Amino acid sequence: MSxxxxxxxxxxxxxxxxxxxxxxxxxFGEGTFLTKPMLIVIxxxxxxxxxxxxxxxxxxVVPSKGQFVGESLYGFVRNSIALDAIGKPGMKYVPxxxxxxxxxxTMNIAGIVPLVQFPATSRIAFPLILAVISCVIFxxxxxxxxxxxGYFKDMMFxxxxxxxxxxxxxxxxxxxxxxxxxLTLTLRLxxxxxxxxxxxxxxxxxxxxxxxxxxxxxxxxxxxxxILGSLILTAFEGFVQLLQxxxxxxxxxxxxxxxxxxxx
Amino acid sequence: xxxxxxxxSSDDDAKALGRKGEADAYGALGLVISGVLVxxxxxxxxxxxxxxxxxxxxxxxLGMGAGLYLxxxxxxxxx
Numbered sequence: 458m459s460x461x462x463x464x465x466x467x468x469x470x471x472x473x474x475x476x477x478x479x480x481x482x483x484x485f486g487e488g489t490f491l492t493k494p495m496l497i498v499i500x501x502x503x504x505x506x507x508x509x510x511x512x513x514x515x516x517x518v519v520p521s522k523g524q525f526v527g528e529s530l531y532g533f534v535r536n537s538i539a540l541d542a543i544g545k546p547g548m549k550y551v552p553x554x555x556x557x558x559x560x561x562x563t564m565n566i567a568g569i570v571p572l573v574q575f576p577a578t579s580r581i582a583f584p585l586i587l588a589v590i591s592c593v594i595f596x597x598x599x600x601x602x603x604x605x606x607g608y609f610k611d612m613m614f615x616x617x618x619x620x621x622x623x624x625x626x627x628x629x630x631x632x633x634x635x636x637x638x639x640l641t642l643t644l645r646l647x648x649x650x651x652x653x654x655x656x657x658x659x660x661x662x663x664x665x666x667x668x669x670x671x672x673x674x675x676x677x678x679x680x681x682x683x684i685l686g687s688l689i690l691t692a693f694e695g696f697v698q699l700l701q702x703x704x705x706x707x708x709x710x711x712x713x714x715x716x717x718x719x720x721x
Numbered sequence: 722x723x724x725x726x727x728x729x730s731s732d733d734d735a736k737a738l739g740r741k742g743e744a745d746a747y748g749a750l751g752l753v754i755s756g757v758l759v760x761x762x763x764x765x766x767x768x769x770x771x772x773x774x775x776x777x778x779x780x781x782x783l784g785m786g787a788g789l790y791l792x793x794x795x796x797x798x799x800x
Contacts, residue, residue, distance in 0.1 A: 542744075615794065625760075625787045633748075633755035641751060711744040 471666045474658045479579060479651070497577040501563040509559075534558050534706065542710035543717065550713055553594065557587060558706040561646070565698030568654050569691050576698065579650035581643065584705070588642035591709040596635070599716030608716070638712060642705060649701045653694045660687035749792045756788020757781055 481493040512527025520528060534555040539547035561578060568576030578584050599608040612634055613627040660683050667680030764780015 618794065625783070626791055628759045629752060629756045629784070629787055629791060632759050633751040637751040637755050637758075641747065708744070708747065715744070 471663065471670070474655060474662060478655065478658055493575060494577045494580045494583075497567050497573060497575060498564060498583065501567060501577065502560065505559050505563055530559070531555055538703075538707050538710050542707060543714040546717055547710065547714065550594075550710070554706050554710055557591070557709060558702055561587070561702035561705055562699055565650060565702055566695065568650065568657070568698060569695050574657075576650040576654055578646055579654050581647045584643045584646040585639075587705070588639040588646075591642065591712065592635070592639040595709070595712040595716045598713055602717055638708075642708060646701050646705050649697060653697055657687060657690055657694060660684070660690055745796050749796055752791045752795070753785065753788040756784040756786075756791065758784070760784030760787060 483489040484491050484493065484496065508523075509527060512523045515521070516524055531551075535548070535551045538558070539551045539554050543550065561584075564577040564583065566576075567573045568579070596608075599612075602608070603611060609631075613630045614623055615630075618626065664680045664683030664687060667676045667683060669680075670676075671680070760783045761777065761781040764776045764778070764783070767780070768774050768776040
């Protein structure tokens with residue numbers, strides 16, 4: 458945990474936010490387990506469920522406003538992710554992909570929602586579990602499609618290489634598919650959220666410190682710039698959060714598409 | 722359910738090609754990383770066993786070479 462201290466005359470100095478920013482104590486005191494990130498996940502999931510229920514209730518040919526928005530979002534996942542990455546067989550996996558996309562988008566966006574302001578996905582456990590689920594799914598699909606031997610043969614022994622070289626290459630293919638894929642899914646999402654949240658916290662706390670503690674003309678001017686900067690960064694962060702939800706879902710779809718394909 | 726979009730195949734092909742490019746980029750990165758991890762790891766174990774650090778180096782280089790070869794084999798050849 459790095460806490461660099463900028464000494465200022467008369468003040469206590471500014472303690473810059475570090476990884477400790479992401480550690481929350483249990484809400485109801487020692488011994489209980491519920492923390493803020495968990496609460497965000499629970500409430501966020503409930504929110505998605507309620508909104509989706511409201512959007513699909515009384516579905517009609519001429520959609521209401523809610524139904525239209527819900528169907529547009531679902532249609533986006535279906536057309537831009539499932540059909541693009543997998544093709545026609547992708548229709549089967551749209552429910553999973555849509556669930557992942559809505560879940561991640563909500564948990565990421567929680568990072569810029571006023572008062573919540575914490576992306577639950579910056580805690581590695583949530584992306585990790587989702588990545589493991591995606592990994593199990595695309596491997597299961599591949600095994601079901603090609604048979605256990607056929608799937609691993611396609612993966613590890615591409616035709617056209619003299620056999621002694623397989624000793625060198627097969628383990629690499631195996632590790633890259635089974636371990637590196639979920640790992641990169643997890644790390645890409647987690648640390649995009651982690652870094653984004655850290656930058657926002659730094660700008661806001663730093664700006665506040667400059668204005669109220671450092672004060673003076675310089676402090677207030679620099680602090681104002683920092684606060685304004687944090688607004689711009691919040692907008693940018695919102696973009697990154699949606700993009701990362703999209704990338705995670707798209708890659709899951711591409712892996713499923715790869716497992717379904719006849720030749721790797 | 723909103724209607725399935727009309728089958729505009731030329732547009733779909735272009736999009737699919739773009740997606741494939743993305744997937745290939747991540748796939749290539751994964752291969753190089755796994756190459757270094759697998760054979761660097763083997764080299765590390767051998768080095769520990771024989772008390773000679775040179776095998777880590779050999780393993781890393783071998784893994785990097787094998788990973789790059791796989792990238793070329795999977796994505797770089799003229800089809």
